[in-house]
Amino acid sequence: MALTRETPGVSEPMPELAVAVSSPVPRRARRRPRTPQTFIGRFVLTVILLGFSLLFLYPFAWLLAASFKPRGEVFDNSLIPRTFTPENYVEVWNQLPLLSWMFNSVAIALLAAIAVSISSSIVAFGFAYFRFPGRKLLFGLVLATMMLPGAVTMVPIYLIWKETGMLGTWVPLWGMNLFGSAFYIFLQRQFFLGLPRELFEAARIDGASYWTMFWRIAMPLSIPSFIIVFLFEFQASWNNLQASLIYLNAGSVDGFTAPLGIAYAMTKYSPTAGGQGDYQYVMVASLIITVPMLILFAFGQRYFIEGVATQGRKG
Known part of the structure; x- marks a missing residue:
């Protein structure tokens, strides 16, 4: 709305006042500070998940290791074959x-x-x-x-x-x-x-x-x-x-x-x-x-x- 300035015998319109409305600045989501409890909790969770992953991967690792062992070493406890035998794959491919x-x-x-x-x-x-x-x-x-x-x-x-x-x-x-x-x-x-x-x-x-x-x-x-x-x-x-x-x-x-x-x-x-x-x-x-x-x-x-x-x- 325009304002008028009153003077004797004259009525002059005053310039409109521009009111600047500032929009609220979005605040960044505050990251929760890393406390020792948070670090310990994540570390424990990572160790548990890693343990379960290794537990589920162990049969596959044993299967892979046993496929490269000779007959006498198949049921050894070691995952690393003492005698590496890739010929097993050739024999199976020819027999089955x-x-x-x-x-x-x-x-x-x-x-x-x-x-x-x-x-x-x-x-x-x-x-x-x-x-x-x-x-x-x-x-x-x-x-x-x-x-x-x-x-x-x-x-x-x-x-x-x-x-x-x-x-x-x-x-x-x-x-x-x-x-x-x-x-x-x-x-x-x-x-x-x-x-x-x-x-x-x-x-x-x-x-x-x-x-x-x-x-x-x-x-x-x-x-x-x-x-x-x-x-x-x-x-x-x-x-x-x-x-x-x-x-x-x-x-x-x-x-x-x-x-x-x-x-x-x-x-x-x-x-x-x-x-x-x-x-x-x-x-x-x-x-x-x-x-x-x-x-x-x-x-x-x-x-x-x-x-x-x-x-x-x-x-």
């Missing part, structure tokens, strides 16, 4: 069809992981966004199946595959994954519930179907959780020795999966089965077969950490 075993396991694990990831995501999306009578009861029944031990369903599932004539093929090793998994359904549902519902409401207004909403909106946004399910199932299928023993009737050693091949190698080189106790060859085979899982985790580690952090944030 490791490539065939790994190819079979990779193919079966890929089929199982892809099947359960897609099927569980579809069911989880339905539980997250569909509203129908008995939805909570049905979801509770799905979760209740996780309490059933595998031994309870082993015989019925075997009889089902026997009636279909699929015994001795790869289908029983991954076919059940087409119907999803209760744990993965729960995991994916929790992720879908954390997505903004406004996205799906806007898509419905634009005429998108539920199938379009699932593939165009839900799936791209749930890649971290999808990859978590994929990694978990790939690892579970890769290590599934029991299913290979029950369903896989391989006509030759080349048709074995990786865990079944390791079991065969342990029998082959065992003294009780006519072998000479060459357990260093078993260590070599086990180490080589572990490599694909290490590569898979190395490539999927970023998504794994991101997905776990996201699940924890959404509770």
Whole structure:
């Protein structure tokens, strides 16, 4: 508002006064001073984590060391071989069809992981966004199946595959994954519930179907959780020795999966089965077969950490 200066007979406007309003300067977050208690606490935590890391790495280090030892030194307490024997790898590569075993396991694990990831995501999306009578009861029944031990369903599932004539093929090793998994359904549902519902409401207004909403909106946004399910199932299928023993009737050693091949190698080189106790060859085979899982985790580690952090944030 302009002010006027009153003089006899004259009224002059006074210049406007500019009032400077200073914006508050954001304060930097004060770092808590490092006290001796803080330093000691972090040091103790670091030592504990380092100890657990070494504890989990020790079996792998022992496996690596034993793979380079001769027959008489395999079970020595020393991790450093007295006689370095890289020829073990050549012998195992020539005696065992490791490539065939790994190819079979990779193919079966890929089929199982892809099947359960897609099927569980579809069911989880339905539980997250569909509203129908008995939805909570049905979801509770799905979760209740996780309490059933595998031994309870082993015989019925075997009889089902026997009636279909699929015994001795790869289908029983991954076919059940087409119907999803209760744990993965729960995991994916929790992720879908954390997505903004406004996205799906806007898509419905634009005429998108539920199938379009699932593939165009839900799936791209749930890649971290999808990859978590994929990694978990790939690892579970890769290590599934029991299913290979029950369903896989391989006509030759080349048709074995990786865990079944390791079991065969342990029998082959065992003294009780006519072998000479060459357990260093078993260590070599086990180490080589572990490599694909290490590569898979190395490539999927970023998504794994991101997905776990996201699940924890959404509770």
